[in-house]
């Protein structure tokens with residue numbers, strides 16, 4: 096773990112609408128809003144359900160399991176702070192509860208990632224204040 | 236008689252090796268493009284009473300109110316302004332908005348302007364969006380922007396439809412052939428499918444030659460009424476139909492990564508308004524930020540079915556002499572790509588419709604479709620133009 100001042104990668108500017116997500120991540124829980132009106136989860140967190148536009152939402156923990164919907168292997172970094180990580184995998188995970196989320200897949204062999212692969216969340220405490228929910232391949 | 240809005244002038248600034256010839260600030264290059272378009276229309280600057288601007292310049296600062304700043308710089312007092320910014324497709328939307336304003340009598344002469352000096356200033360970065368609000372869920376993962384989102388769309392398209400990297404390469408090769416006919420194009424040397432396949436990997440499955448250039452550039456469009464065009468002796472290009480839509484900006488919120496929903500929505504409306512079928516389109520100019528953008532756009536516009544884009548572009552079908560002339564100035568892939576490219580699609584379509592495209596002129600162009608894409612496959616705007 097780095098301390099907050101020495102972690103050089105982009106850190107989310109957490110706001111009141113997103114704080115419950117990042118707080119849950121620090122506690123190693125993946126949490127997102129679920130709509131009481133239509134029953135659907137959504138991500139990233141919003142004030143109104145993007146499916147039915149109800150404001151009757153509650154934060155709920157999800158399983159942290161899903162599958163790879165798509166991915167890319169970055170061969171060039173998104174700026175110098177990611178240069179040491181190349182090649183690395185950015186993936187869109189379709190969570191079992193429905194929503195898709197962007198994340199990293201942590202694997203020793205980036206070449207083996209495929210769409211449809213089953214994945215499970217893991218929590219990276221990158222600073223004392225920030226935990227990033229990343230994913231691993233169940234086949235790894 | 237009802238007022239009909241028409242395009243009467245287009246202009247741009249000369250480029251050499253992707254940089255504006257003679258240099259200049261982002262305001263200077265926009266003023267030059269505006270003057271070129273007004274001279275082309277035969278209409279003086281003082282007649283401009285509508286100003287439509289979108290850009291990435293001067294933020295924070297004067298670019299926060301871009302039409303107000305540019306109006307001041309040009310010495311005009313517009314009574315209609317539109318700074319709609321939906322990404323690189325903004326200018327196709329501007330044509331629609333200007334047409335409605337002109338036909339309603341809200342303005343008489345509309346000037347649409349874009350400029351960028353990003354290459355001269357070396358200001359383009361891949362990771363530079365601040366991780367605030369929606370983007371706190373994107374940048375932390377190190378996604379190269381915007382190529383990473385397009386790469387994930389390409390990967391999903393390949394998964395669902397069997398599209399290949401070689402098929403994407405066909406687009407880059409054909410577009411380069413068009414660029415070789417355009418003296419202003421930044422990249423004019425021929426390339427092969429093997430060259431594309433062997434080019435530097437950027438964000439799998441996209442490689443360097445799948446990606447648009449990073450250049451300077453400036454362009455402008457002048458619109459007025461058909462009646463005013465006649466009075467100035469300028470040749471009108473008619474606007475038969477238009478439409479626009481946007482669906483997301485965060486790639487995580489794109490409704491379907493293998494389908495360009497915004498282009499489907501925008502083009503359906505444009506075709507309905509124009510009352511023409513796909514067979515009536517002689518020429519297509521569509522945004523080519525990446526090769527996958529083109530492939531998904533052709534499907535969404537309805538020139539082929541979803542999933543058939545790879546086969547559609549194979550055999551150099553979109554190259555000079557091919558059955559489907561596309562991006563005839565060399566596109567964002569090989570001509571220029573100054574950040575928001577959409578205005579150059581319009582400039583090229585008008586030149587083709589007027590028979591003024593030089594060595595790259597396509598025979599018998601009467602109707603052209605222009606489609607811009609902005610953001611990360613986020614927005615789409617379609618304009619159908621005709622010279623009769």
Ligand SMILES: [Zn+2]
Nearest residue numbers: 130133144147
């Ligand atoms: Zn709902």
